[in-house]
Amino acid sequence: MKSLKFYHLTDLHYYANERIGSSGAAYKFKCDVDQKCMAESGAIVDAAFKDICEDKEIDIVLISGDLTFDGEQQSHDALVEKLQKLKDNGKRVFTTFATHDFYMHARKYTDEEGETELPKYTRAELRKLYNDFGYSEAIAEHKNSYSYCVQLSEDVRMLALNDDGDFDEFCGYYNDLLEWIKEQVEDAKKAGCEIFAMTHHPVVEPSPVYPLFSHKAMLGGYEFTTPYLADLGIRYIFVGHTHIHDIDYIESKKGNRIYQINTAALTAYPLAYRKVEYSDEGMDVKTVQIKEIDYDLGGKDVLEYAKEHFTYMIKSVFDSIENDYEKFIILSQGFSGEGEKLRKAQPIVQRIGKFANSLTFKKLCTLAGCGKYVAPEIANDSIIDFICQVILNMYSGREELSPDTSQYKAFVPFCKRLGKIVKLKDYQGNPVALDKLIADVLYDDNGIDDWDAVLK
Ligand SMILES: [Fe+2]
Ligand SMILES: [Fe+2]
Secondary structure, three states: OOOEEEEEEOOOOEOOHHHHOOOHHHHHHHHHOOOOOOOOHHHHHHHHHHHHHHOOOOOEEEEEOOOEOOOEHHHHHHHHHHHHHHHHOOOEEEEEOOHHHOOOOOEEEEOOOEEEEOOEOOHHHHHHHOOOOOHHHEEEEEOOOOEEEEEEEOOEEEEEEOOOOOOOOOOEOOHHHHHHHHHHHHHHHHOOOEEEEEEOOOOOOOOOOHHHHHHHHOOEOHHHHHHHHHHHOOOEEEEOOOOOOEEEEEEOOOOOEEEEEEOOOOOOOOOEEEEEEEEOOEEEEEEEEOOOOOOOOOOOOHHHHHHHHHHHHHHHHHHHHHHOHHHHHHHHHHHOOOHHHHHHOHHHHHHHHHHHHOOEHHHHHHHOOOHHHOOHHHOOOEHHHHHHHHHHHHHOOOOEOOOOOHHHHHHHHHHHHHHHHOOEEOOOOOEEOHHHHHHHHHEOOOOOOOOOEEEO
16 A cells, blocks of 8 residues: 555634624623634644645644634635645645534624624535535435545545534444445445544543533434444544543444544644544554644744643633633533533532632642542642643643552542442443542553554
């Protein structure tokens, strides 16, 4: 097989404010409470596309959905112009769209009028709009789902799988699409081609905690679909949606492995995308970060700026639990929190939040009867700061708090004690051991570096 190089970007969530014209405190609030850098999204997309254009070695760009912030027509129109520039620079661009491109609340935010609704495109209109960015090169198209198959090189094909499902309760593949995927894989094999896939939703849990708080955000029916894809012979799938930077795999009962390369949202910390080389050596995946953007960041480095934005947002979550519960519900949507469930649980969540905000490692672990595990250097560290760090680590693919660290040594025994009172269950009702779960969140020990890895 001839080596094939490409870029993978996802979840651009581009908000074309230069055309939309949101402004004032209402817009600032919206920007502040989102994990993504909404106001800066255009400049971030431009910076990524500029770097890609300058790379004369790679002419393929994959983008796996959530192209716009919430589906604003103006954002799509402006993005298509940016994609056209990539094309004019000799790049072949392959896109799929996802729920944030047609199903969300596209809004303009101003102090005079508050939130006003903006027009959106239908899925059929998006298919036409993005025709030159994937569909026009298709060697096969599954019309019901807007999925397609392309020949990337003489011996490599790619499935761009649209997993919109019913857009709401079920994002996944219906039977006719599963059947079509099977046909495409068989056709590729007959033609002597390798085939891999990209889709929007994750088919492998990017963190053990993810399906617990957001099972619906996994590809619907992934427990069946992922081994099915592996057994067909699809070994690699590039995904987005979670905004978590992660590489993981599962093995089917028949022993077939499928790797999932989940890339963070381009416009949220760590402002990353992937540079990939596919060859007989396997899939060589590397992370590239945005270096600088054309936007006034008050003299800050762009990565530091995005990190501060993310941290501020997470801290606001804890602060708002105690002081502004409606804001907390808005913020929790960034983590796929479900408003109604949270509203029902308000008294208990608020009590926990208030208590948590006052805690240090020493106070927390002493209360639980495991104070002896707390090393002096972390005794007075705030638990909330620690949790912020853990969340940031998870999203940026740096779950590096190993069993040797003081934080792990103190927090895991605490979770073991807590697990005797708080009985967690997964979505199927099976008990989940809290200490084991948290240990896996603190330290990702699957043996694969989430940033740079050669996957065989
Ligand atoms: Fe997204
Ligand atoms: Fe998404």
